[in-house]
Structures are given as structure tokens and as C-alpha cells.
Amino acid sequence: MTRPGKVIDFDGTQVPFEAGDTVLTAVFRAGLRPWGGCLCADGDCPYCLVTLGGVSYVRACRTSAVEGMKVASHPSGGYPPLPSSTRAPTGESAVGFEMVHCDTVVIGQGRSGREAAAEAEERGRRVVTLDARAGTEAVGVYPGPEVVARTPEGMARIFSEEVVVATGSVEVQPVCPGNQLAGILTRRAAEGLAASGVDLGRVVSVGRPPEGVGHEPAQGRLVGFEGEGVVRRVVTRDEETGAERAYPCDTAVVGLGSGPRDTLARMAHGLPGARAVGSAAGHLDRPPVPEAGVVCPCSEVTVDDLRSVWDRGFHELELIKRSTLAGTGACQGAVCMPHVRSFVAAGGQELPPSFTARPVVTQITMGEAAAGWYHHPDRRTALHDEHLALGARMERSGGWLRPWTYGDADREYWAVRSGVSICDVSTLGKILVSGPDADAFLERIYPTCISPLRPGRAKYVLVLDERGYVFDDGLVCREGANRFLLTSTSAGAGHFEMWLSDWAEAWKVDVRILDRTASWGAINVTGPRSGELLSRLGAADWLPPFMGHTEMEVAGVACRVMRLSFTGEISYELHHQASESRHLWHALMESGADLGVWPHGLEVLEELRLEKGHILVGVDSLPDSTPRRLGHGWAVRMDKADFLGKPAVARTSRMELDRLLVGLEMDGGPPPQGAILRVKGDYAGFVTSTTWSRVLGRSVMLAWLYARDGAFAGDILIDGRPARKVAVPFYDPEGSRVRA
Amino acid sequence: MNEFIEAQVAFGWEDLRSSYDVVIVGGGGHGLSTAYHLATRHGMTNVAVLERGYIGSGNSGRNTTIIRANYGIPEAVRFYQRSVDLYSRLEEETGRWIMHDRKGLLWLVHGTPGTRHERARSIVNQAFGADTVYVTPEEVGRICPEVDLNAGGGEYRVTGGTYSPHAATARHDRVVWALAEGAMKLGVHVHQRTAVTGLLKPGDRVTGVLTDRGPVSAGVVVSAVGGHVSTLAAMAGVRLPIRTHPLQAFVTNHYAGSFRPIVASAEMGFYVSQTPRGEMLLGAGIDSQPSYSYRSSYEFLSHCSLPAVTLLPFLRNLTILRQWAGVCDMSVDLSPIMGYTGVDGFLVTTGWGTWGFKGIPAGGEQMAELIATDRTPELIAPFSLNRFKEDRLMFDPGSTGTTH
Amino acid sequence: MSVPERFERLEATRIVADPGALDGIESPDDGRLMRLAPDDLLVLPALARVDVADRYAIIEPEAGFSAAWFGRSQLARLQAVSAWEFPRHRPAVAQGHLAGIPVKMLFDEGGVRVLVPAVLAHHLEERLGLGDRRE
Amino acid sequence: MALRLHCPHCGVRPVDEWVYGEVPDPPDHLTGADERDVDRGFMMSNTEGAKQERWFHAGGCGRWQAIERDTTI
CATH class of the missing domain: 3.50.50.60 (FAD/NAD(P)-binding domain)
Known part of the structure; x- marks a missing residue:
């Protein structure tokens, strides 16, 4: 019986098929009738569902039979099980x-x-x-x-x-008693199967008769189907006499329009x-108002169920759908919707529109x-492979993959504090602004004074939105009378260019703006011996003073060298063409080998900057942090004629200060980020950044402290331990190290 | 019949009167909950809820039915924990089966910054009454063995997360119906197919509404509208800090067996749970463009399916049945806005963004108390419209599961 | 070869200047001009010197892109991962997402040069199935 | 998401290449300085229907474009 090359396995039965057969045709050809309900064989009804290749809810009528195919019919009276595998299928082709x-x-x-x-x-x-x-x-x-x-x-x-x-x-489906028996076909399904040479046995048709199918037409209106599992009789009623008649059959064919x-x-x-x-x-x-039988086979809803919810006040089509779940199954209402609409209309309403059609x-x-x-694409700096080669663990941060640690935090930390270290800061936002209005534009953008800034000098700036809230910070470096380099945080870089050009257009100023974030690499050389390392690499005798910048060659690479400090030690940021990053990195690592140069990652940088009390916008700040709340009122000049957010800063400054970002220190290990501050047992704020300070030998934190009776006083407890409010920076408060 | 056919609730529809003490515009969860609590808690029953479609036809019938209190700020944790508590008693109180099911919620992260963030969430949750614990990858595996902790070997390996055993689901329609029936039984009117077309505002005070069935005067008009609240508020001369965005979701076909928890990853941008009937229900963040359109997009299916099959590989072969969209009123600080508007006789409960379903019981309870006593209850005082003027924003990074 | 192994970092010149001034720039020998915006011009390959009639012009070496050349036979494959249709005339400049990554494309009769931000190049290589991506 | 916007420089592009920008539109009847400032900072008309918008074509030319769009379609 089994001929190689021409069978499918259907529920363990070897079913032969002919060229061009669908699974449904092959199953019928084999004389099997596994599916109850009136089959349409055209993708609309929910009756011929099978599981194939681990995928359920596949329609047998839409699936070509292929040699060796293993097909399982849908479980009757239930749903297929969730796949048990916890792993992706292996060897599956994309x-x-x-x-x-x-x-x-x-x-x-x-x-x-x-x-x-x-x-x-x-x-x-x-x-x-x-x-x-x-x-x-x-x-x-x-x-x-x-x-x-x-x-x-x-x-x-x-x-x-x-x-x-x-x-x-x-085609319209029959709604009547017995409509879930097997062996019922729509007119077109019967025609198609017959044309494929399938023997349908003794066929009785109701309504419009099929063409090309030998059949006995049943007279009168359809009343129902009878049989045990499989249809054996079609019952009709004579419209005039009311007499019912049963037609014995093997297959019932329904042509209801x-x-x-x-x-x-x-x-x-x-x-x-x-x-x-x-x-x-x-x-x-409009089909006849259904009187009995299953209306929605997917959710097993009968006409009685429709009446039941109607009688309790569910009169809208959508409410009937939602209360019975009719139309929410595999066929999405293809079978039931015409009948449910008729049912609603019979209740005295207009024929309601169909359910919303949804994909x-x-x-x-x-x-x-x-x-x-695709997953969201994380950006990589030009030094990505260098970090991996040094054993870095990379983490997503602000849309970039960045080194979190190179495996030895002590080594990374002390390289900065007592020797020299390098850090890939290519991710910093870097934007050039030039134009006749550049000076005036930035004066209006930033809350601090820009005009007095001389070429070769840099200034720390907060970036405010129109609401007077800090959403970024960075530097303004003047390169010339009408040309500036602006930096922003790594996370803010993408937004920063958009934001700048938005205001440039809004104010109709004459400036040119070019984002250099992806084009320039940047390496921060930091630590007491950073100057020594740079001088070995041919840096000019004159290195810029603190908050100064200049252009010079380092290891043969043209660099903008900016002297500033986030780590608390002397720091030189080397901005350069990203194509030169690897050369520069290796030159720094090799020339500084005897100085103990070693890179540091974000984890240690977090500790270093926190010891200096530097805020990290987006970590320590909240979306509604005013400069005053951040303790950064000094970075705002209210005596300026105008700047972005000035009206809001003025307005909010008249209100009582409700919270303040403060420095805290405590003995013992650091509490976690988010740890709660309590004063006299009451909630008083939470920790935003926290670390054990190696150099200070105690835990230091930044935290939001809420005002009590208009003051920021009282004994603070964190996890039951006392914390002291102290001035920042925690480390080197005079800043002597960065200016050395 | 299927076991989920509604067999308890019965509605008593009444004729529209020309005057009510309270007119609530919007027959969704929040409007009906407000009416329900006015009637049950304060004996106020001369109340009408006006709904331009059918009850629950807006976001109440389109959301992904998740109840949780794992928010990011104390004020929100307290408010939503109240809602969690009320939800857990709603079946007993109304005698109606809302399919409330405490499934627990796993909120996964994929890196050190996210891990720190979730630890912080667990701290503020515990301090303000919501049960949320930090979990290690091993604990994630125990709670939900279906999670591929290596995320297919890609860059999204699971580094931990939080677990909120209090989180639950309930059938959204049934919540709406239980509240509507409960209110109607005590005499509240609910009017479907009744569209509000204008407000009666002879002077500085709103005194009623114009509807497509005639004017209705009211002692107080409450907007519980979703999706068109800016338009309604503008009729009263009230400006709102709200932008309306589509939010999409989809379900798979029905599958037997129980996928127990709700699983979410904000970093990867999706969440999933299994409905009582067996569909897997998935959602993600809002669409980026402001819009009132209810149309679905194919990109949504793709960008929601990819992280889902990456973290939960068994989902790969499940077939998608239906997708849909709702529209969400996103407030600028991602928190709701409840209470007075500055215009006498006109109150709002709005800004329900993607978190409206969670707030239905507590939102209605608190609004009802405000209306009945003419005093803002302490629990919702932080969420007043005044906060924008007074620089007391309620920015809550924990409010949306999947929107950054 | 029409299928590149990988994207290579490109050296070019970027000029942001008054649109009128950019209109006056002529293509150098063997060079190509890509007008990215009315006030933004990318010149391939890098220029030794350039005259721009705008004293405030920003003229910078551009190292932010990686580039790869795809022969004409590869166009259909690229088009199949683009939600927008490539221009039909040649030469042509186009920009938009390719496989979800922002690119600039310079089409000529023989094929197309695809420029991608270097910080995203590895993603595009993976998505286009270039080279041997096994680590 | 399936929204497509026309960039005068680059052509029609899907919305995922773009970033939406709010255009503050405080109504004329707000006259107080603080009142206007609060409205500019927080409030929105949230128009149902045709509306002037600004979109930044981040995936293409990197410029802002003024685009009219019907928010109900």
C-alpha cells in the first residue's frame, strides 16, 4: 500500500496523494473524514486545522501535500499544547x-x-x-x-x-443543529474535491446545487444534519406544509449563497x-436569523448563548462578541459574523456593520x-577590538557598547589616582558650530556667559530645555571668534544635534552645525603622570592649562587636546580622526608601559567622578531637575539678557525649593543605588549614585534630599545606618590635583 | 458553550434624563469606576455615564489587562498598590467573575545599568507597600524556565530582574461590565451611543453637556474620556499636557497549558502573558507619532516578535491571530492627571497613557471621593493638573513597561 | 568583485556651508560629490584643499563613515532590505535606512557605493551577510 | 509605525527614520508671561486632524522638515 515518494503521515495513517493535492484533498481521497463542520476548502472556515512541522493552526486546504510530511489533526475539544522546548529549534533554516x-x-x-x-x-x-x-x-x-x-x-x-x-x-456557512458533524461541504468545496477525483459517496445537496458532482437535491429549507460524528442525514422542512424530511447521505453539500x-x-x-x-x-x-446550532465553532458559541447574553442587556454587536467570544477564534468571524449580525438585527436594530477588520x-x-x-543596533567605537583584546566586559550605555571593566578594578582605579590611565571617551557628543551668529546663538542656548570665553578656553555648561530642566551637560570650547566646539554626554549626543539645529532654525540664526561624534575618536589620558606620557609622544612643550584646549600632534596624530577633569586628576582629552584611534591607543599603551598605564572602564569611572561629586545627567538628575535642585545654580547667569529656559528658571526660582541633590558619606559599605533616605522615620529621598571610595576609605553618595519644613536638615538614616550630608567634592575639594 | 461566556452580568438600561448631579463623560473603566464608587461608597446615584460607543469600547477594551504596582516613584507605588488591592477584592465585592489571576510579573534586564535600575525599583516598591523583589538569573530560570537566559547567545543575556508576585491579570471587558452593572443596580444611568458634542458653560462654570441626544445639565461634569480628552477639555477652556499616541498589541491563537508569569523586558521592548483562554498576548511601547488612528502596522508585529522569540524561543512557532491598536493619552511626566482643572464644575481623570487599566479601581475610588467630598484625597493629591504650573512633576520612569 | 567582504573606513571631506556656496563646488578629478542636505556636502575621496565661498564654512576631514562597493548584480539584494525604493536614474545619491541602518548611497552605472556610520558598520555587515562573521 | 513621511531632500521614508518634534502653540488668550511659559513648556493642543508638525530626518539628511499630517488617518 505504501508507495515511496507518494505518501504523507496523517495522525499515524499513511495517506497516499497525487500531484497537486492539498493535504485536505489527500485525506478526503483516502476516505478519511477527520474534521467536523462545513468545510470550505478555501481558507475561510476553521475546520481543517492541522499541526505541521511544530506549527499548529495550519489549514490543510492551503497546504500542498509533500512526500514524508507528518501531519497531526487539531485536538478535538481543546487547543494544541504550547511547545515545551525552551530552546530555539536547531538547524531550522531562517x-x-x-x-x-x-x-x-x-x-x-x-x-x-x-x-x-x-x-x-x-x-x-x-x-x-x-x-x-x-x-x-x-x-x-x-x-x-x-x-x-x-x-x-x-x-x-x-x-x-x-x-x-x-x-x-x-460562502455562507449553515447554522443549524448538527452543523458540526463531519462530512459537510460547501458547494464550492464539493466541486473542487469532485474535480480532483475524490469520491464523495452519496451526496445530498441543499440550496444551490454543486456543478459536476453527482447528488440528490434536498427540497425545502435546511433544518439540520443528523448522524453520529459523521453526517448521515440532511433534514429539511417544506416551507408550505411544514413537513420535515430526512435525506440519507455520505456527504452533505450546502449552497446557501x-x-x-x-x-x-x-x-x-x-x-x-x-x-x-x-x-x-x-x-x-442578510442570512436568515439563526435559530439553533453552533454559530461560532472557534469559541463553541451556540444560538442559545447569543440569546442568553442578549436577554441580559448585551445588545451591541461588539458586546455580544466580547461576552460570548464569538468571532475571536481561528477564523476571526468568517463563519459566524453574518449570522451574529442577523441575530442583532432581529433584536430590532439596524443591521450592524461588521466587526472591525484587523490583521x-x-x-x-x-x-x-x-x-x-533587527535588535536595536548598539554603536561601537573604533577601539572596540582593542577593548576586547584587553579582556574588557562590554556593556550597553547610552546607545553604545562600552568597556565596563578590564577585569581588575583596583588596577584601573590606582592607575588613575597614582599613575596614568587612558579611557575611550569617543562616545562623547562633539559638535562644531560656526557662523556669523555663532556667538550670539550659543549665548542664547546656554544659561552661562559665552561671549567672554577666549579662544583656547573651555567652559562647563548645563543644557536646559524650555522648561528650565537640565537634560544634558558638557563643554563649550571657543576655537575662534565665530567658531566653537561643543561637547555633550554620550547618551545625549544623538539628541543634541537635533536640538541645536531646531533652535538655530527657530531663531533664524546664521550658523553651520556639524556633528563630529562618529567622525572623531577621543581618548582621555588621566592621572598625575599623564603629562609625562604625552610629552613622550611628542606633545608640544606647551600643554594647555586647566580648562584650556589646543591643537597639537600626539604620536604623529593631529589632536585637539582639551585639559579638563572628570576623574579628579589631571586629564587631557585627545580628540582625533577616528581612523587614527587605534594607532593613538597603542602608542599610549606602549609608551606608558613603564609608567604603569592601564585603561579604565565605566565602573571605575563611576567611582572616580563620584568622589569628585560630578553629576551624571540622566543618572543623578531627574527629568525635572532645575539647576537649583541639582545644586548647580552657579552655572546659571540670571543677569544675562536671555537664554533658553530663562523664563522657566525665573518662575520656578520663586517657588520654595522642595528637593536638593546632596553629597552624603557614611561608614561601612555603600548602600545600593535607589536606597531610601529617612529622617525621623519619614521618607526623605533616595540615593542616585553610590560607591565605596578606595582613596577616602568610606562610602560616598549623591542623593535626592527632600525638604522638611523648608529646610534640608535632620539626621539621615539609610538602611538604618547614619549618613552625613557633606559638601562635594568628597575628594580633593580644593581641586589642587587637577590644576597641578 | 465555552466556559468563558458571560453568564452573570445583567444591564438595566434607562432613558436619558435632562439633569444629573454628576455627568461622567466616557464609559470606560475609569468613568464607570468613578460612577460605581460614587454609588457604592458615597450613596450618590443621580449620576450618568455617557458613552459615545458601547461601554468599554475605547482603551478599556483594547489594553493588555496587566495589573501591577511596580512603579518607580513613591506616589505612584502607593496609588497603584491601592489599585492592586482593590482589584483583588473586586470579585468578592461585585459577585462577578473578572478572571482575576495573580500571575506574578518578571521584569528582565540585560546588563549592569539595567540591573542597578531594577534593584532600585525593588527598594522603592518595598518601601511603599508593593511586593517586588530583585532576582538573579538563576531565580529567573526557576520562576520561568521558558526564558533563554542566554537570549540566543546574543548581546541580551539576562543579568537579572525584578519579580512582582502581586502582579495579576483580569479580563478587561469583565472589569468594565462588573463596574457598570454594580453602578446601574444602585440607580446610576449608563447611556451608550450618546456622544458629547459640547459643554454648557454659560459663564466661568461648566453646568452640563451637549449631546447628540440633547443637552444634559449637571452639577459636576467629569471627563473620563480616553483618546479625545484634549478636544473635550478645550471646550471648557482647559489645556492639558497630553499627547495621544497609538499603542498596539497582538494575540496568538489558543494553546493549552499554562505559561504562568507575565514576562517583560523594557530594554528589548516587549511583554507577554497568556490569557485564561490560552492566547499569548504581546505588547510593546507606543508608536512614536502622535495619532488618533486605530490602525495596526506590520512593523509592530516584527519589532515585538523578535525580542519575544529571542528570550522565549518556544514562541517562535506560535501563530499570530489578531493585532489591534488603541490610543493612549501620554502625559508629559508619564503619570496620570486627576482632579480639578481650574474651571468650576469640570474635573478630569486623564493622562492614563499605557497604565490606565491598572488604575481603574483606585482611580475611580479616589475621583469619587473627590467629587463627593469636594476635597482632593491625599493619595491622588500629587497627581493634580496644577503640578505642571507648580513645578511638582511626577516623572515616573517606571510607569511604562516598554517605553523609555 | 561585486560582493564586498566588509566595509572599510572611508576618508573623505565634509563641508557644511551656505547652500549657495556649496552649489559652486565642482567635482574634483576622480571625485564625487554627495549633497547630504542643502547645506551639507560630502566629497569623495578626501580633498587636499578646497575653496568654498563661505568664510564660515566648516570644512573637515570625514572619518565617520565606512564604505563598500556593491556591483550592479547586488542591487536587488540591497533593495530587498530597503523600505524605500532606490532612485532609477544614474548617477544618483540617496540616503535612508538599509536593513534598519542609516546609510548614504552613491549609485552609478556599475553599481552602488554604500556609506554607513563606522560605529554601525559591523551591524550592516552582519545584516547583509558579508564576509565571514564568525568570531 | 507604518506612517511614511515625505522629505523634500530625500524622498518618502518610513517613520522609523524620523524623530517627531513638538511645536508649542500656546493660544492667544493666554497673556500672562508665566501662564504662556507653562503652556509652552507642558501643554499641547493635541490636534485631531490636519496639523503642522516638525520632523527630524535622522536616518537621512539630518535636517528638520515642516510636514503637515492628519492625525486621524
Whole structure:
């Protein structure tokens, strides 16, 4: 019986098939009737669902039989189990994906679809056609317009100017007692199976009879089907006499008429460029009000269930759907919706519009949906491989992958505090501004005075929004009378350029703005011996003073050298073309070997900057942090004529200060970030940054402290331990080390 | 029949009167909860809820049904914990099955900064009454063995997270119906297909509403509108710090077996739970553009599916059944806005963003107390509209599961 | 070869200046001009010197991009990961996302040069399946 | 998400290449300086329908574009 090359396994039964067979056709050809309900064999009804290749809810009528295919029918009276595997399937080939551009997409290749495609081609348009029967199934019509399809090659997103929905019609399903028995077919399903040479046995038809199928037509109106599991009799009633009659059969064929297959048409309705043609654009004749039987097979809802919720006040179509769950299963209302609408209309209302048509109309797997999509791309600096070679653990930070630690925090820390260290700070935002209005523009952008800044000098600036809240900080470096370099935090860099050019346009100032963040690398050389290391690499005798900057060659690389400090030690930031980063990094590491040069990562940098009390915007600040709340009122000059956020700063400054970012220290280990401050048992704020300070031998923190009775006083407890409010910086408060 | 067919609730619809003590615009969760609490807690029943569609037709019928209190600021933790508590008693109180199910919520992170952040969340949660604990990757594996801790070997390996055993789900429609029925039984009117087209404001005070079924006067008008609140408030001359964005979701087909917890990753941008009926229900952040459109996008399916199948590989072969969208009123500080508006006779409960379902019981309870006593209860005083003028914002980084 | 192994860091010149001044710049020998915005010009390869009729022009070496050349036979493959349609005329400059990564593209008769921010180049290599990406 | 916007320099591009920018629009009847400042900083008309917007084409030319859009479609 089993012929190699021509069978599928269906629930353990070897089922032979012929070329061109779907699984459904093969199963019927083998005389099996595993599915109850009136099969449409055309992708609309929910009855021929199978599990195939680990995927459930696959329609047998839409699946070509392939040698060796293992098919399991859907569990009856339940749902397929969740896959138990906790791992991705191995050896699974990736899902194909492509984006397609054309002028016209025609969905459906029946008569109206073929005509629409031909007409569009005559107009010289590039046409893509989809035809579910040929294996290219539309998944949905989306704004754009965009049509998504599943094809034998994978998923396709198709962008076009126009979309023509030509999906034809769908046959009305019978709602009556016995409508869930096996062996019931729609008229078109019977015609298709018969044309494939399937023997349907003794066929009784009701309504419009099938063509090309030997059958006995049942007279009168359909009352129901009878049988045990499989249909054995079709029962009808004579409309005039009321007499019922049963017709014995092997197969019942139902021709109750059809309506538009319009889910996609309704989905596309209102989208510019989309239209429906042919039967898909037609209207449904209202089917008879259902009297008994299963209305919604997916959710097992009967006509009695509809009456039950109606009687308790659920009179809206959507409320009936939601209270019974009719229309929320695998066929998304294809079977039940016409009948539920008739039911509602019978309650004395107008025929309600159909449920909202929602994607997807062809069920795709989440694996298929994920095809062609990517995780958020983290940026890498030019030194990424250098960090990995030194054993760095990389972490995502502000949209970048950055070295967290090179494995020995002590070594990283003390290299900075007592020798020399380097740090990849290429991620800092770096923006050039030039133009006749550059000076005036920045004067208006920043809350501090820019005009007095001389070329070669730099200034720390807060960046305020219009609400007077700090959203970034950085430096302003004047390069010339009308040219500046601005820096911002790594996390803020992407936003910073947008924000600057937005205000430049709003104020109509004459400036040119160029973001250099990705083009320039930056390495911070820091520690008491940083100057010594730089001089070995040919840095000019004259290194800039604290908060100064200059251009010079280091290791043969043209650098903007900026002297500042985030770590609390003398620091020189070397900004350079990113193409030179690796050369510069290696030169620093090699020349400084005997000085003990060693890079530090973000973990140690966090400790270093915290010892200096430097805030990290976005970590220590909240989205509504005014300069005053941050204790940075000194960075705002209210005597300036105007700056961005000035009205808001003035307005909020008249209010009582409610919270303040303060420095805290305590003995013993550091409490975690987020630890809660209590004063006299009451909530008084929380810790934003926290570390054990190696150099100070105690824990230091920045924390939000809330005012009590207008003051920031009282004994603070954190996790039951006393914490002392102290002035920042914690380390080297006079700043003698950075100016040395 | 299926076991989930609603078999308890019965509505009693009444004719529209020309005058009520309180008119609530919007028959969603918050409007009905306010009416329910006015009737049950304060004996105020001369109240009408006006709904332009059917009850629960807005975001109350479109959300992903998650109840949690693991917020990021004390004021929000306290408020949502109150809601968690009220939700857990709602079935007993109303006698109606809302399918309340304490599933627990795993909130995963993928790196040291995220780990610190979640630890901080657990601290503020515990301090203000919400049960949230920090968990290691090993504990994640015990709570939800389906999670691939290595995230497919990519850069999103799980480094920890928080677990909130208090988090639950409930069937959104049933919450709406239980509250509507409970209010109606005590005499509150709920009017469907009744659109508010204007406000009666003869002077400085709002005295009622114009509807497509005629004018209705009211002692107090409360906007519990979702999605069109800026338009309604503008009729009263009130400006709101709200931008409306679409929020999308999807469900898979039905599967037997229980995927127990709710799993979320803010960094990867998705969350998932299994409904009582067996669908896997997935969501992500809001769409970036302001919009009132209810249309779905395919990008959403893709960008939500990819992290989901990466962290929970068993999802890969599940088939997607249906996607949909709602519109969310995102306040600028990601917290709700409740109470007075500066215009007499006109109150709002709005700014419910992506967190509205969670706040339904407490939001209604507190608004009802405010209306009945004409005093702002302490629990919602931080969430007044005045806070923007008074520089007392309630920025809550923990309010959205998946929006940064 | 029409399929590159990987993206290589590109040396170019970037000029942000008054749009009128940029209109007056002519393509150097063997060079190409990519007008990224009315006031933003990228010149390939790097220029030794350039005259721009704008004394405030920002003229900078540009090391922020990596580039790779794809022959004409590869265009369909690139188009299949682009949600916007490539220009049909040649030569042409286009910019937008390719496989979710922002790129600049310089098309000519033989194919297309794709420029990607160097900080994202490894992602684009992976997404386009270039070279041997095994670590 | 499936929104596509027209960039006069680059052409039609999907919304994920763009960043939305709010245009403050305090109404004329707000006259007090503080009142206008609070409105500019926090309040929005949140228009239902056609609306003038600014979008930054981050994935292309890197410039702001003024775009009119109907928020109900």
C-alpha cells in the first residue's frame, strides 16, 4: 500500500496523494473524514486545522501535500499544547524575507483580480499579484499602503501606490443543529474535491446545487444534519406544509449563497490608494436569523448563548462578541459574523456593520513575523577590538557598547589616582558650530556667559530645555571668534544635534552645525603622570592649562587636546580622526608601559567622578531637575539678557525649593543605588549614585534630599545606618590635583 | 458553550434624563469606576455615564489587562498598590467573575545599568507597600524556565530582574461590565451611543453637556474620556499636557497549558502573558507619532516578535491571530492627571497613557471621593493638573513597561 | 568583485556651508560629490584643499563613515532590505535606512557605493551577510 | 509605525527614520508671561486632524522638515 515518494503521515495513517493535492484533498481521497463542520476548502472556515512541522493552526486546504510530511489533526475539544522546548529549534533554516517595491498590488487572482492586474499593466504600472491558492497569501493591508504576504520563499513586505483587493466571495456557512458533524461541504468545496477525483459517496445537496458532482437535491429549507460524528442525514422542512424530511447521505453539500470575502477590503477601506473590486466589494445579503446550532465553532458559541447574553442587556454587536467570544477564534468571524449580525438585527436594530477588520488574515508564526527585523543596533567605537583584546566586559550605555571593566578594578582605579590611565571617551557628543551668529546663538542656548570665553578656553555648561530642566551637560570650547566646539554626554549626543539645529532654525540664526561624534575618536589620558606620557609622544612643550584646549600632534596624530577633569586628576582629552584611534591607543599603551598605564572602564569611572561629586545627567538628575535642585545654580547667569529656559528658571526660582541633590558619606559599605533616605522615620529621598571610595576609605553618595519644613536638615538614616550630608567634592575639594 | 461566556452580568438600561448631579463623560473603566464608587461608597446615584460607543469600547477594551504596582516613584507605588488591592477584592465585592489571576510579573534586564535600575525599583516598591523583589538569573530560570537566559547567545543575556508576585491579570471587558452593572443596580444611568458634542458653560462654570441626544445639565461634569480628552477639555477652556499616541498589541491563537508569569523586558521592548483562554498576548511601547488612528502596522508585529522569540524561543512557532491598536493619552511626566482643572464644575481623570487599566479601581475610588467630598484625597493629591504650573512633576520612569 | 567582504573606513571631506556656496563646488578629478542636505556636502575621496565661498564654512576631514562597493548584480539584494525604493536614474545619491541602518548611497552605472556610520558598520555587515562573521 | 513621511531632500521614508518634534502653540488668550511659559513648556493642543508638525530626518539628511499630517488617518 505504501508507495515511496507518494505518501504523507496523517495522525499515524499513511495517506497516499497525487500531484497537486492539498493535504485536505489527500485525506478526503483516502476516505478519511477527520474534521467536523462545513468545510470550505478555501481558507475561510476553521475546520481543517492541522499541526505541521511544530506549527499548529495550519489549514490543510492551503497546504500542498509533500512526500514524508507528518501531519497531526487539531485536538478535538481543546487547543494544541504550547511547545515545551525552551530552546530555539536547531538547524531550522531562517525565514526568507524581502521588501518589494511596485506600483500596484492586486490581491486575488480570480476573474476580478486578473482584470484589475491586466488593466494596471496596460497603464504601464509595475504590478505584483498575490493569490492564496497559488501559495502567495496576503497577511494584511497596512497604511503606506503596504501589503504583507507569505510566499513560498518567506515573508514579503510590498510597498506600492495602489492596492486592489480582489479576494472574491466566501460562502455562507449553515447554522443549524448538527452543523458540526463531519462530512459537510460547501458547494464550492464539493466541486473542487469532485474535480480532483475524490469520491464523495452519496451526496445530498441543499440550496444551490454543486456543478459536476453527482447528488440528490434536498427540497425545502435546511433544518439540520443528523448522524453520529459523521453526517448521515440532511433534514429539511417544506416551507408550505411544514413537513420535515430526512435525506440519507455520505456527504452533505450546502449552497446557501455567498457574500464578499471582504476582510482585506475592510482593512484597506479609507487608506489612500486602496480599493476593492468584484465580489470582494459587494454586500452580503442578510442570512436568515439563526435559530439553533453552533454559530461560532472557534469559541463553541451556540444560538442559545447569543440569546442568553442578549436577554441580559448585551445588545451591541461588539458586546455580544466580547461576552460570548464569538468571532475571536481561528477564523476571526468568517463563519459566524453574518449570522451574529442577523441575530442583532432581529433584536430590532439596524443591521450592524461588521466587526472591525484587523490583521492578520493569514496566520503567520512569530518566527515569520520576526524575519527582516533587527535588535536595536548598539554603536561601537573604533577601539572596540582593542577593548576586547584587553579582556574588557562590554556593556550597553547610552546607545553604545562600552568597556565596563578590564577585569581588575583596583588596577584601573590606582592607575588613575597614582599613575596614568587612558579611557575611550569617543562616545562623547562633539559638535562644531560656526557662523556669523555663532556667538550670539550659543549665548542664547546656554544659561552661562559665552561671549567672554577666549579662544583656547573651555567652559562647563548645563543644557536646559524650555522648561528650565537640565537634560544634558558638557563643554563649550571657543576655537575662534565665530567658531566653537561643543561637547555633550554620550547618551545625549544623538539628541543634541537635533536640538541645536531646531533652535538655530527657530531663531533664524546664521550658523553651520556639524556633528563630529562618529567622525572623531577621543581618548582621555588621566592621572598625575599623564603629562609625562604625552610629552613622550611628542606633545608640544606647551600643554594647555586647566580648562584650556589646543591643537597639537600626539604620536604623529593631529589632536585637539582639551585639559579638563572628570576623574579628579589631571586629564587631557585627545580628540582625533577616528581612523587614527587605534594607532593613538597603542602608542599610549606602549609608551606608558613603564609608567604603569592601564585603561579604565565605566565602573571605575563611576567611582572616580563620584568622589569628585560630578553629576551624571540622566543618572543623578531627574527629568525635572532645575539647576537649583541639582545644586548647580552657579552655572546659571540670571543677569544675562536671555537664554533658553530663562523664563522657566525665573518662575520656578520663586517657588520654595522642595528637593536638593546632596553629597552624603557614611561608614561601612555603600548602600545600593535607589536606597531610601529617612529622617525621623519619614521618607526623605533616595540615593542616585553610590560607591565605596578606595582613596577616602568610606562610602560616598549623591542623593535626592527632600525638604522638611523648608529646610534640608535632620539626621539621615539609610538602611538604618547614619549618613552625613557633606559638601562635594568628597575628594580633593580644593581641586589642587587637577590644576597641578 | 465555552466556559468563558458571560453568564452573570445583567444591564438595566434607562432613558436619558435632562439633569444629573454628576455627568461622567466616557464609559470606560475609569468613568464607570468613578460612577460605581460614587454609588457604592458615597450613596450618590443621580449620576450618568455617557458613552459615545458601547461601554468599554475605547482603551478599556483594547489594553493588555496587566495589573501591577511596580512603579518607580513613591506616589505612584502607593496609588497603584491601592489599585492592586482593590482589584483583588473586586470579585468578592461585585459577585462577578473578572478572571482575576495573580500571575506574578518578571521584569528582565540585560546588563549592569539595567540591573542597578531594577534593584532600585525593588527598594522603592518595598518601601511603599508593593511586593517586588530583585532576582538573579538563576531565580529567573526557576520562576520561568521558558526564558533563554542566554537570549540566543546574543548581546541580551539576562543579568537579572525584578519579580512582582502581586502582579495579576483580569479580563478587561469583565472589569468594565462588573463596574457598570454594580453602578446601574444602585440607580446610576449608563447611556451608550450618546456622544458629547459640547459643554454648557454659560459663564466661568461648566453646568452640563451637549449631546447628540440633547443637552444634559449637571452639577459636576467629569471627563473620563480616553483618546479625545484634549478636544473635550478645550471646550471648557482647559489645556492639558497630553499627547495621544497609538499603542498596539497582538494575540496568538489558543494553546493549552499554562505559561504562568507575565514576562517583560523594557530594554528589548516587549511583554507577554497568556490569557485564561490560552492566547499569548504581546505588547510593546507606543508608536512614536502622535495619532488618533486605530490602525495596526506590520512593523509592530516584527519589532515585538523578535525580542519575544529571542528570550522565549518556544514562541517562535506560535501563530499570530489578531493585532489591534488603541490610543493612549501620554502625559508629559508619564503619570496620570486627576482632579480639578481650574474651571468650576469640570474635573478630569486623564493622562492614563499605557497604565490606565491598572488604575481603574483606585482611580475611580479616589475621583469619587473627590467629587463627593469636594476635597482632593491625599493619595491622588500629587497627581493634580496644577503640578505642571507648580513645578511638582511626577516623572515616573517606571510607569511604562516598554517605553523609555 | 561585486560582493564586498566588509566595509572599510572611508576618508573623505565634509563641508557644511551656505547652500549657495556649496552649489559652486565642482567635482574634483576622480571625485564625487554627495549633497547630504542643502547645506551639507560630502566629497569623495578626501580633498587636499578646497575653496568654498563661505568664510564660515566648516570644512573637515570625514572619518565617520565606512564604505563598500556593491556591483550592479547586488542591487536587488540591497533593495530587498530597503523600505524605500532606490532612485532609477544614474548617477544618483540617496540616503535612508538599509536593513534598519542609516546609510548614504552613491549609485552609478556599475553599481552602488554604500556609506554607513563606522560605529554601525559591523551591524550592516552582519545584516547583509558579508564576509565571514564568525568570531 | 507604518506612517511614511515625505522629505523634500530625500524622498518618502518610513517613520522609523524620523524623530517627531513638538511645536508649542500656546493660544492667544493666554497673556500672562508665566501662564504662556507653562503652556509652552507642558501643554499641547493635541490636534485631531490636519496639523503642522516638525520632523527630524535622522536616518537621512539630518535636517528638520515642516510636514503637515492628519492625525486621524
